[in-house]
Amino acid sequence: MKLIHLTDTHLVPAPRRLFALDPRARLTAAVADVNRRHADAAMVAVTGDLTHWGEPGAYADLRDALDQLAMPYRLILGNHDDRANFLAAFPESPTDSQGFVQWAEETEAGLFVFLDTLIPGSDGGRLCEARLAWLEETLAAAKGQPVYLFLHHAPLDLGIPGMDAIRLQNADALLPLLQAQGHLRHIFFGHIHRTIAGSWHGIPYSTLPGTNHQVLLQFHRKDVPGSHEPPAYGVVLLRPDAVVMHVQAYLDDSPRFEMTEATEPAQSLAELPALEDPLEVVATP
Template sequence: MKLIHLSDIHLTTAGASIGGRDPRANFQRALRHILNDHADAELMVITGDLSDWGDRDDYLWLKARLAEFPIKTRMCIGNHDRRATFLDVCPELAAPDGFVQGVYDSSAGRCVFLDTAQPDTHAGRYCATRQSWLEARLTEHAGPFLLFMHHNPMPTHLAPMDQIRLLDDAVFRQIVHRHRDRIRHIFFGHCHLPLAGSIAGVAATSLRGTNHASYPLFSETAMLSASDLPEAYGVAFFGADYVTVHMVEFGYTGAIRTEGSPDYAAWNRESMLR
């Protein structure tokens, strides 16, 4: 199975920019790039910060654009989103308790989409109601599972970023620990950084967004860090006994060379480009 992971698309009013970049234009560039290389993907998931300010027009535009997109798509919300506004536009993604949570059965396992947003803060929360919902979903089905969420559920060790991580991360990891043998992978966003690690023994990855990028500046202890690194999306491949995850920097505009044959016999000083 092939799955596309996008995060932090930060849509804004048409023509408006963030960091000198147009989020709507970059999102559409990402979609074109995905269709060119990955039209055979089974599912695309966007893990939050769909809108930069939670504006209704952003959600209406996104819903209309995705309705034309040939790959099935599911969404989570993030700290920049407004839950009530989003659900007014996409009521089909509401769980009975009012959070933006749900499941989807893919050929690689049951996908579980989590809502880690909390009003009036950039930090993530996963309250008792949401914890109970996740426990129920992981208990009622044999799995395997893929989890999708916005906030990072483990520390990055970047001081400003960790102030706005999932603040209930320890409790969340306890839930994951209880079901770790049936959770194949956890995908998250929020950090605008390529990250890989594990949560209670379960592999987890994140990536840059489709517009502006962060930078792991460990010497900065007060403010979040930004950079002009290329825009990106993720591609995950699931085999029977492995998961491979790529971050595709579709915003890169430099040369891409094809050089170096995989045939060892062709590796020599005369034929190799150096």
């Protein structure tokens, strides 16, 4: 199964910009790139901070942009989102019995579990008792089944002090539920605006750059400095024996060329013949 992971779109109502960038234009470019390269993907998962200030107009723009995708999409909330305004714009979005935007979904790769970690007024995330109870019941029912978890906030410290301070605040309550399930294959999250992958208590995880701005990699600052490093999305291949994530920097326009003995001696770009069609789509089996 091929999955596209997008995160941190941070839309603001047009024609406003955010950190001197146009989030709507950059998301539109991502959608076009996904459609062109990965029309065979089963789903696009967007892991929160869908908008920057949570306005109805920003959610309307988000819907207009994402409705151009050639495949279904799934949305969860981040700390910059507004739950009520989101549900007004996406009334079909699944919710649990308490109205939180979280649900579980059967797929050909296993059970996808989408979590709502939004705490209004807080940059950090939390799973309240009601959300934890829902998750515990959901995971218990799926015991023995492969599970993939999607949430906005990182459940662990990543070495970036400003972001570690606003991660999931009660990850210690989440971890035992995941360990008890026994077949959690991967955690996908957003919030960090950087490509990072690793494992947390033996559970693999990954996160990605946002589609607008990024967080500068600094290990000593306690604030959160930003950058205009390139946006990207993830191309995830879910197989019975592996989870593979590629990172597509979709606005990168650097030269593409054949790597052959004939081109190795090239001393200038003019000596590198361009690929005839570097965007040719080949369906993934």
